[in-house]
Amino acid sequence: MHRPRVIVTRRWPDEVERRIAAAFDAEFNPDDRPLTPTELRAALARADALLCTVTDRLDAELLAATPRRVRLLANIGVGFNHIDLGAAHGLGITVSNTPDVLTDCTADLAITLLLMAARRAGEGERLVRSGAWHGWAPTQLLGTCVAGKTLGLIGLGRIGKAVARRAHHGFRMRVIFHNRSALPPDELAALGAEPCASIDAVLAQADFVSLHCPGGQGPVLDAARLARMKPSAFLINTARGDVVDEAALIDALQRGTIAGAGLDVYAAEPDVPAALRALDNVVLLPHLGSATRETRTAMGLRALENAEAFFAGREPPDRVSAR
Ligand code: 8YV
Numbered sequence: 001m002h003r004p005r006v007i008v009t010r011r012w013p014d015e016v017e018r019r020i021a022a023a024f025d026a027e028f029n030p031d032d033r034p035l036t037p038t039e040l041r042a043a044l045a046r047a048d049a050l051l052c053t054v055t056d057r058l059d060a061e062l063l064a065a066t067p068r069r070v071r072l073l074a075n076i077g078v079g080f081n082h083i084d085l086g087a088a089h090g091l092g093i094t095v096s097n098t099p100d101v102l103t104d105c106t107a108d109l110a111i112t113l114l115l116m117a118a119r120r121a122g123e124g125e126r127l128v129r130s131g132a133w134h135g136w137a138p139t140q141l142l143g144t145c146v147a148g149k150t151l152g153l154i155g156l157g158r159i160g161k162a163v164a165r166r167a168h169h170g171f172r173m174r175v176i177f178h179n180r181s182a183l184p185p186d187e188l189a190a191l192g193a194e195p196c197a198s199i200d201a202v203l204a205q206a207d208f209v210s211l212h213c214p215g216g217q218g219p220v221l222d223a224a225r226l227a228r229m230k231p232s233a234f235l236i237n238t239a240r241g242d243v244v245d246e247a248a249l250i251d252a253l254q255r256g257t258i259a260g261a262g263l264d265v266y267a268a269e270p271d272v273p274a275a276l277r278a279l280d281n282v283v284l285l286p287h288l289g290s291a292t293r294e295t296r297t298a299m300g301l302r303a304l305e306n307a308e309a310f311f312a313g314r315e316p317p318d319r320v321s322a323r
Helices: 014-023 036-045 060-064 083-092 103-119 121-129 158-171 185-191 199-205 246-255 293-311
Strands: 003-007 026-027 047-053 072-074 094-096 149-155 174-178 193-195 206-211 234-237 258-263 283-284
Touching: 003 014, 003 036, 014 158, 014 293, 026 072, 060 083, 060 246, 083 094, 094 185, 094 293, 103 121, 103 158, 103 206, 103 234, 103 258, 103 283, 121 158, 121 283, 149 199, 158 174, 158 185, 158 193, 174 199, 185 193, 193 258, 246 258
Parallel strands: 003 026, 003 047, 047 072, 072 094, 149 174, 149 206, 174 193, 206 234, 234 258, 258 283
Antiparallel strands: none
16 A cells, blocks of 8 residues: 655654654654755655654745645644745645643743743852852842742733743742733633733733744844833743844843843744843743653654544644644
């Protein structure tokens, strides 16, 4: 029987690759080098499905190139701003993603960044590693308490809710948020999250601002909005780099109009501006949101489930429909 040909663009945990190899005529990337646009174009021409991810920029021009065989883009990851969804749909290409399975780990990482930024953990770690730590001192590296402070969430989807739960019930923070659509009051009461009418209202009150909205829609935090944050406030970003105007953020951090930031994502990954790397009041992680063995395995298997459903003529459980 003819088995659909799938190309897996990056390396995934062994169990994931074994299961894909058992289900499909699969091509892997054992060197794990991100595919170039030319290689991606060739992959779209020779595979029925791409099991792709955030490092694959699938823009309209690339998707429209001919010859084209691909019918499914089963993205491994929940965010899909690297795929031109409109172009894919216009060409009859189905797109799926992997929600739910990475919610807890990504929320954990947002809290990691929040605590690291508040408690100056990056600076402390650099001090110890440098060999220049001369011992405890009452006023050394004094950070900021999180208990009793206000966390402002921009976006209250799956990951935003998981962050709210942790912050409110775990760290005794007041949680406020702005979300595009209204959410049921009983769910909000259980989370301990209070709605705000606008993003600006969140920014004006929050001691910590954490971003949980999709990328690919222009900066939600531009210079004007960053200026609305308190000078004592921290910005946490585990969403996408382009949700913030990165140049404006660097300027705000340099001028001290905000206190600091914890970042896992950047506008032009893997480039992290030198000006950002030079700042002490930022914690910088290399897009680790979902990076646990368990979660990356679950993400790969979830993409496989979508591909299996698609090629069996069933509805992919995580089809991404037009925005
Ligand atoms: C992924 C993420 O690891 O799923 C996402 O959208 O940001 C990360 O957790 C990575 O982007 C692969 O898609």
